[in-house]
Amino acid sequence: MLSLVADFQQNKTLALNANFVHGLKSILTDASLDKEFIAMAITLPGEGEIMDLMEVADPDAVHSVRKFIRKELASQLKAEFLNTVQANRSSEEYVFNHPNMARRALKNVALGYLASLEDPELTKLVLHEYNTATNMTEQFAALVAIAQSPGKIRDDVLADFYNKWQHDFLVVNKWFALQATSDIPGNVETVRNLAQLEMIVSANGLSENVFEIASKSLAV
Known part of the structure; x- marks a missing residue:
């Protein structure tokens, strides 16, 4: 990963090592492995962890490279990830x-x-997982996935949650x-508004009108 960060800093074309992809695929599809281990093994290190290994931290480069790798x-590995989702559903x-x-x-x-991948068909899949989740853990995970992409679906699901x-x-x-x-476009202003809303919630307790306030605030 650090070599890709160096390539990015030098404006070189980024390309994943085929052995890395093959190794991750082997772990993902190995039914003999514990599923929790697989989940941890295929999760990319956080941006902070990567920067800790750098002599001079470069947040923009690390963020861009991590996003590229993901x-x-x-x-x-689209087919393998789809199979993984389907094989691990539960009602x-x-x-x-x-x-x-x-x-x-x-x-x-x-x-x-x-x-x-921000593919409309995959967005439908994630939305299906959100709507059919039987617990907050899986519903929130689907929300996290949906929240990667700006748009009406994201806004509607955030409101619903x-x-x-x-x-x-x-x-x-x-x-x-x-x-x-979130790193969606224009999120700095969103964060400012959310910070104000969080103070409202903290001061007055939870309010049924908080999301309405948020919607109006973000529309300004």
């Missing part, structure tokens, strides 16, 4: 145990990769954080 992996009630936690983790990571979970302060905090850390 999208390229999603493109080259059962939420159960807190290792097999189910591992299943959810793996499906959610695969869903995030697919959403990065807030309406469902507005009385759970910890979940609403996750809702705020998701939007605050």
Whole structure:
């Protein structure tokens, strides 16, 4: 990954190492491995972790390269990620145990990769996962995937999620954080408005009108 960052800094064409892609594919499709291990193994390191390894941190380069790798992996392993999502769906009630936690983790990571392609058909898939989720964990993971791309679907799902979970302060905090850390165009102004809204919520408790306030504020 650091070599790709160096290539980016030198304006070279970025290309993923074929051995890296093959290795990740082998892990993703190995049914003998624990699903939680697979989920962790195919998750890219965070931008902060990458910059910790650099002599001089370059946030823009790291962000661009990480985004490139994520999208390229999603493109080259699209079929495998689709199979992973389909194989790890469940309509059962939420159960807190290792097999189910591992299943959810793996499906959610695969869903995030697919959403990065910003393909309308894959957006429908992610929206389906959001609408059919039987628990907040999987619903929020689908929301995270949808929130990568600006547009009406994103706005509608953010509103729907807030309406469902507005009385759970910890979940609403996750809702705020998701939007605050998004890199969609124009998000700086969105963060400013969300910061004001968070102060309103903190001062007055949860309000059924907070999302309406947000919508009006963001429309200004």
